[in-house]
Every structure is written in structure tokens, then in C-alpha cells.
Amino acid sequence: MSALGTNAEAAAAYYDHGDVxxxxxxxxxxxxxxxxxxxxxxxxxxxxxxxxxxxxxDLAGFGRGSRVLDIACGYGGTLVALARRGCVAQGLDxxxxxxxxxxxxxxxxxxxxxxxxxxxxxxxxxxxDAAFDGAICQESLxxxxxxxxxxxxxxxxLRPGGTFAFFRYPDRRRRAARSGRGGLRPPRGRGGCDxxxxxxxxxxxxxxxxxxxxTARRYRRPLRPAGxxxxx
Numbered sequence: 001m002s003a004l005g006t007n008a009e010a011a012a013a014y015y016d017h018g019d020v021x022x023x024x025x026x027x028x029x030x031x032x033x034x035x036x037x038x039x040x041x042x043x044x045x046x047x048x049x050x051x052x053x054x055x056x057x058d059l060a061g062f063g064r065g066s067r068v069l070d071i072a073c074g075y076g077g078t079l080v081a082l083a084r085r086g087c088v089a090q091g092l093d094x095x096x097x098x099x100x101x102x103x104x105x106x107x108x109x110x111x112x113x114x115x116x117x118x119x120x121x122x123x124x125x126x127x128x129d130a131a132f133d134g135a136i137c138q139e140s141l142x143x144x145x146x147x148x149x150x151x152x153x154x155x156x157x158l159r160p161g162g163t164f165a166f167f168r169y170p171d172r173r174r175r176a177a178r179s180g181r182g183g184l185r186p187p188r189g190r191g192g193c194d195x196x197x198x199x200x201x202x203x204x205x206x207x208x209x210x211x212x213x214x215t216a217r218r219y220r221r222p223l224r225p226a227g228x229x230x231x232x
Contacts, residue, residue, distance in 0.1 A: 008094055008121050011143040015095035024075075031077030031105040034138040053081050053138070060134055060165035062087055067133045069157065071122050072140030076102030079117070080109045082136075090132075091117035092125065122150050127157040134158065137166040 014020055024033045027045065036048025037055055062068050064086030070078050073091035079102060082089035093099050102117045120126045122137070123146060135154050144150050154164050 007143065007145040008123065012094045012096070015093075016097045021097060031075045031080060033074045049077065050081070053078050056136065056138070056165050056167065057081060057085065060136065060163050062134050062136075062163075062165075067131070069125075069127065069132045069135040071125075071135055071137040071154065072143070073102050073117060074098050074138075074140075076105030076117065078136060078138065079106060079115050080111060083109075083111045083115050089115045091115065092120045092122070092127075093117070094119070094121050123153060125153045125157050129156055130159045130162075131157050132159065132162060134163040134165065137164075139167060141166060 030046045030049065032046070032049035032053065034049060035052060036043075036045060037051040038048050039051070043051075062082065062085065066085075066087045068082050068087045068089050070082065070089060070091045073079055073093050075098060076091065079089050079091045083106075091099075091102055093102065096119060099117050099119050103112065106112050106115050106117070118126065122140070123144065135158060137154075141147055141150065151164075155162070158164065
């Protein structure tokens with residue numbers, strides 16, 4: 001079995017696990033399982049998650065008529081947001097549970113006939129070349145041990161000039177390298193990526209996340225009854 005296959009299967013097994021699903025229901029309690037934008041102290045997790053999705057879609061310029069692939073679509077919240085903007089959306093996830101849940105989310109929103117959700121791996125997208133105007137991936141690249149391959153696949157299925165909107169959080173070594181602590185250079189191993197991986201496909205951009213503290217507070221709340229903690 002290849003390392004890539006092992007990594008993909010591990011991600012699928014993780015999101016298909018009942019305990020993980022229960023944790024996400026308790027933490028997010030809705031159709032989103034990604035970090036949110038907390039611009040005030042009283043914002044709910046669901047509101048913050050929707051705000052993050054809306055912010056990313058605005059930055060990408062996805063709107064009416066845009067053909068958009070939601071890669072690692074999770075529980076379907078972003079697909080609902082895309083469809084309500086008038087986008088022609090399609091979802092893909094490696095987890096059977098996520099695919100099933102996303103379809104239920106779409107059905108509850110009256111969008112089951114409008115948006116398709118399929119099982120698939122972002123290292124080998126089951127899509128035709130140049131099939132989409134845009135793609136979005138929220139907080140899922142961490143599950144890849146070959147991100148350049150993911151980027152190559154994404155840009156294969158995008159039309160020329162298409163947009164890939166994603167976010168992921170840097171590990172501590174990358175943050176230290178950027179701040180100059182310890183004289184470190186950003187690590188680049190089998191699973192790493194840098195600007196060169198993306199620039200070969202087109203322009204890149206970055207948005208600073210101002211909400212890390214708000215996110216950490218909300219992780220700590222559901223962990224406390226179990227005697228666990230979330231790091232700073």
C-alpha cells in the first residue's frame with residue numbers, strides 16, 4: 001500500500017468514526033466542521049462558521065452561474081451557501097459519513113436535486129478537465145501527504161483562469177520560521193507546500209486570520225467536561 005493510499009484511508013476512517021462525528025456535533029452542531037470567523041465575543045459557532053465560508057466565497061468572487069467544486073465538502077454547509085448564491089455546485093469527500101450527511105443537509109435545505117455530492121479523493125479528482133470555474137477547500141489540506149499533487153489535480157479540473165480558494169493553518173515551525181525565531185527555515189517535506197507549488201498554476205494570495213483566540217475558546221468549552229484541554 002502506498003503512503004498516499006494510507007493517508008487517504010486514514011482520513012476516511014477518522015471522519016467515518018462515530019466518536020469523531022459526535023464530537024463535531026457537540027462542537028459545531030450544524031452543517032459546518034471548519035474554523036469560523038469570530039469578530040465579536042458573542043458570536044455563535046454556527047454564525048462564525050458561516051461567516052468564514054461567506055468571507056472565502058467573497059474573496060474568490062464565486063457568484064451566480066459559477067461552476068464550483070467543494071473539495072472535502074464535509075457536512076455540506078458550504079454547498080448550501082454556494083447554491084444559495086446561484087452557483088452550480090458539486091461536492092466531493094473521501095468520507096462516506098460526510099457524503100451521507102452532506103446529502104441530508106442539502107435535502108433539508110431543499111437543494112437535493114440541485115447539488116450532487118460524490119465520494120472521492122482530492123489526490124485523484126473524479127472530474128473532467130476544465131470542468132469548473134472555481135474550487136474551494138476548507139481546512140482539509142492537512143490530510144494530504146502530497147499537496148503539490150492535490151494542487152495539480154485541482155488546477156486540472158479548473159478552466160484556464162479559474163480560482164482555487166482554500167485555507168489551512170501553518171504549523172508551529174512555519175510560524176517560527178516566518179517570525180525569525182531560532183533561525184529556522186520553513187519545512188518542506190513530502191507533505192509540505194510553498195508558493196512555488198501554487199505559482200506554477202497562477203497567482204496566489206493570503207489572508208491573515210484574526211480569530212485564533214476566539215476559536216481556541218470554543219474548542220475548550222466542549223473539552224472541559226471530559227477533563228481535556230486545548231492548547232494555546
